[in-house]
Amino acid sequence: MTPAFRRLSRPLLLALLAAPLLPAAPVLAQQAAAQAQPVDRIAAVVNDDVILRSELDRAIANIRAQYAGKENLLPPENVLERQVLERLILTRLQIQRATDAGITVSDEELERAVQAVAQQNGMSVDQLRARLAQEGIDFPSFRNNLRDEIVTQKLRQGFAQGRINVSEAEVDAALATAATTASQQFHLAHILVAVPDGATPEQLAIAEKKINGVKGLIDRGEMSFAAAAVRYSDSPNALEGGDLGWRSLNEIPPAFAAAIQQMQPGQVIGPIRGPSGYQLVQLIETRNQAPAAGDKVTQFAARQILIKVDDKTSDAAAHAKADALAARLAGGADFAKLASENSDDPATRRRGGDLGWFTADAYGTTFGLQVAALADGQTSAPFRTDEGWVIVQRTGSRQVVAGDENRRAQVRETIGRRKLEDQWDRFLRELRGEAYVDVRTSEPAAPASGG
Incomplete structure (x- = not known):
């Protein structure tokens, strides 16, 4: 099983009983239902939402399944519970922030993601459905978890815009280091x-x-x-x-x-x-x-829709128009057609927004990070660049022999990813620190320093 498959957390499954089927004995039926129905408890309150005990238990079971055969690496139950609950809390906070920002995932996007997971694991969607059933995961809950993953990915893409800059001096220093070492x-x-x-x-x-x-x-x-x-x-x-x-x-x-x-x-x-x-x-x-003449770098193919911010169009108006176009794309509209009708970039508008093949830094760090974070066939949420608001659809990727400029582009992309990772980790800590979280489980003691 590939990492993309393993990291999907087990879903929340509440055992909900059907309505009583014996109208002649409603009291007995209600008593039986009350006895059979499990009482779910709250594991944590996260702002205006809750994480249920059943959800936490299934997430813990998923971790234990991943560590099958190497259970000795797992901590005691109370510590494992704390770690898993913290992960669920952080995921819930990201979903809440994304929802507040209007980030959504269309059914078409979700279907493509399901197909991608199946392909990554060497199986069809029907085979994936059967595999999930064998592991006790119902398919609708799997789809919901996958939707959450896509939402948090979009939140990260939006976070990157305008925050990450890589100077030419940083690229020069990195290339100089690479020239003197393997x-x-x-x-x-x-x-x-x-x-x-x-x-x-x-x-x-x-x-x-x-x-x-x-x-x-x-x-x-x-x-x-x-x-x-x-x-x-x-x-x-x-x-x-x-x-x-x-x-x-x-x-x-x-x-x-x-x-x-x-x-x-x-x-x-x-x-x-x-x-x-x-x-x-x-x-x-x-x-x-070791560096060689045949070293390769990644190139991307993509389409874009640009809504410029200028004297005639305010940032808010451009953003609103980009959001409206994103909603039409989520509803199944053709990207090339919308680009031809709406993009403010005349050079690519007549080609349906097609940018051709380019390296990650060709259109700036923000644009490159957005494209690199997408999968082939995936469309970004609107994001801000120096020119205005952009929606990009990645249509392909390939490895090509690196020339000097391509090497610089690859190094710039790598440094940008590192910087984004640092800032994203800080953002998540701030998100956690600012939230109202009421954890209803015990905390483990920290190890004492020294012998």
């Missing part, structure tokens, strides 16, 4: 003990004590790094053992990029104080990809 990649994991923005000295001291306690457990061999991440990390990827995947130097924060090049697999560095809090970083393994 193109190494590093498989990393991390543990984060988060601190709020403007943390007090007391909060910093508590966080530092906790991270030192976690490091002590790892150094003494009392707990593996992955198990410690699952149990103690505040990062959204805690339940994956803190795994960050493979990263090039450009994708590693400068605070510890130099140190990682000197590390051996299995080694841990930290605590490192960063903008998010205190981190421990483990190097799992390395691999070399």
Whole structure:
């Protein structure tokens, strides 16, 4: 099963009984229904919404299924419950924020996503439906979970607009580093003990004590790094053992990029104080990809609809028109036809908005991040650029041999992704900190520092 399939959380299934079928004995039927119907409890209140105990239980069951055969990595039940509940809370907050921003997912978008998940797992939609049934997941709930994933992806795309800038000096420095070393990649994991923005000295001291306690457990061999991440990390990827995947130097924060090049697999560095809090970083393994003339970069094909903001059209008016066009697209309207009729870019309007093939930075960092975040065939929500409001539909992607400009584009895209990740993590922490959350489960104790 691929990661795209595994990460879909198990849905909420409430056992709802049918109405009584014996009108001659309504009292007995009601008593039987009351005895059979499970009483669901509230696990957490999240602003004006709730997470039910049944939803939490099924999410925990899903995590346990993912760890089948390696249950020793999982923490005690109360700690696992806290981690899973925090993930559900964060997802619920993102959905609420997206809803407030008017972000929606059409039935057509959802159907394409279902087909994509099936294809990624080497099966048809009917086979996917059968596989889900074998795992106790009903198909409508699977679709709802997938819809939530798409909504949060759109929220992230909107968040990126206008926030990420990569200077030419940063690109020059990255290329200079690559010219003097092999193109190494590093498989990393991390543990984060988060601190709020403007943390007090007391909060910093508590966080530092906790991270030192976690490091002590790892150094003494009392707990593996992955198990410690699952149990103690505040990062959204805690339940994956803190795994960050493979990263090039450009994708590693400068605070510890130099140190990682000197590390051996299995080694841990930290605590490192960063903008998010205190981190421990483990190097799992390395691999070399030496630069060669045949190096390749990614190019994208896409269509766009541009609604310009100028002396005649205000930002609000342009945004409203872009939203209206997005609604028509969600209803099944043809993108090329709408672009031909409505786009304010004369160069692409006559081609149905077609931009041809381009690298991620060809139209600026914001545009490139939006296109890179889409799947082939997917359409973005409206987003703001220097020219106005844009809707983009990615129609294809390919790998091509890299020339100098293409290499610069690839490096710029990589640095942009790293910066977006940092800012997005901070945004999620702020979202959590500003929310009203009433957690109705017990909290685990943090490890003590020292021996």
